[in-house]
Amino acid sequence: MDxxxxxxxxxxxxxxxxxxxxxxxxxxxxSRSGALELDDPDLVAISGDATDSxxxxxxxxxxxAVASALGPSDDKSPEILTEMMESAIEGLRRAxxxxxxxxxxxGGLHVGPxxxxxxxxxxxxxxxxxxxxxxDAFEIxxxxxxxxxxxxxxxxxxxxxxxxxxxxxxxxxxxADEEGDxxxxxxxxxxxxxxxxxxxxxxxxxxxxxx
Numbered sequence: 669m670d671x672x673x674x675x676x677x678x679x680x681x682x683x684x685x686x687x688x689x690x691x692x693x694x695x696x697x698x699s700r701s702g703a704l705e706l707d708d709p710d711l712v713a714i715s716g717d718a719t720d721s722x723x724x725x726x727x728x729x730x731x732x733a734v735a736s737a738l739g740p741s742d743d744k745s746p747e748i749l750t751e752m753m754e755s756a757i758e759g760l761r762r763a764x765x766x767x768x769x770x771x772x773x774x775g776g777l778h779v780g781p782x783x784x785x786x787x788x789x790x791x792x793x794x795x796x797x798x799x800x801x802x803x804d805a806f807e808i809x810x811x812x813x814x815x816x817x818x819x820x821x822x823x824x825x826x827x828x829x830x831x832x833x834x835x836x837x838x839x840x841x842x843x844a845d846e847e848g849d850x851x852x853x854x855x856x857x858x859x860x861x862x863x864x865x866x867x868x869x870x871x872x873x874x875x876x877x878x879x
Contacts, residue, residue, distance in 0.1 A: 669693045671865070672731040672765075674718050674738050674756065677704055679828065680771055681737030683858040685711065688735075691862060698727060718752045724759025733767035734760055735865060739798075746801035753805040757812050769865045772806055772819040774850070775799030777842040777876045785824060785842050806874060818870050822857045823878035829853030835860045835877050839870065843878030852878045 671688055675681040676697030685706055688695050694710045702715030717723045718738050728734050736756060740746045753770075760768055775786035775795070785791055786799045806819050823843055835856045836843050844850040852860075860877045864870055 669733060669866070670696070670731045672696045672698065672728050672734045674698050674716070674724075674734065674736040674752075675771075676713070676737065677701065678737055678739060680739075680822075680826075680854050680857065682706065683854045684735060684737055684771075684861050687858040687862045688865070691866075696727065696731065719748065719755050721755040721758035721762070724755050725762035728759055728763035728765045731763075731765055733769070733865060734765055735861070736768070736770045738771070740801070746798040747804075749798075749801040749805040750808060753808045757809065757815065760815060766814065766816050767865075767868070768809075768815055768817040769861060770805075770809065770817065770819050771861065772821040772874065773799050773802030774821045774824050774842060774876065776803040776806055776874065777821055777838075778840055779842050779844075810872075810874075813872075816868065816871050818864050818868070818872075819874045820861055820864055820870075821874065821876050823852040823876070824850035826852050826854055826857055829855060831855035831859070833859060835879060837870070838876045839873050841876050843876045845879055850878050 676685050677699035685695050689708045696712045697704050698716040704713040716727050738752050740748050777785050779785050
């Protein structure tokens with residue numbers, strides 16, 4: 669599979685690229701600088717603007733799927749997430765690519781019948797702006813019925829760690845263990861991401877991941 673990976677230079681994007689390459693896929697990794705740490709004959713590193721639909725259309729042309737590990741950088745407002753989502757959707761349409769797997773946020777996942785994670789008492793106030801922007805981006809994506817999209821969210825806590833190959837998923841719900849802890853390593857999230865990209869078991873789904 670030829671995959672265009674947006675946000676490839678970030679910590680999650682780098683691990684998704686590595687996982688896809690290990691599985692034999694060809695990856696075009698897009699970042700603002702055009703520089704990536706990985707060195708692989710099946711990886712092409714290129715610069716691109718994720719807020720420019722013309723740029724996305726040009727880069728996506730000829731690929732089988734687009735993967736996104738985009739997130740707001742420290743020097744940008746969280747609202748840039750909606751701008752990037754709109755650009756990605758328009759770019760995919762122009763490029764005639766219909767498969768999109770997007771690394772989303774966990775804030776919109778349900779922790780109870782009427783309660784999302786962002787609405788829970790435990791949710792940190794400082795995370796709310798990014799979480800709300802991610803929910804707004806998902807709502808834009810949810811209207812794109814012509815695309816085969818999946819919005820894949822990590823657990824409430826994600827950080828570098830061990831690659832175990834183990835994870836669970838839940839449609840629309842936060843994945844937590846028996847103690848109520850919601851956690852996944854970036855390495856295992858990359859596995860879940862690559863599995864969904866390959867298998868397309870959760871099309872048109874906001875999918876939570878975790879242990």
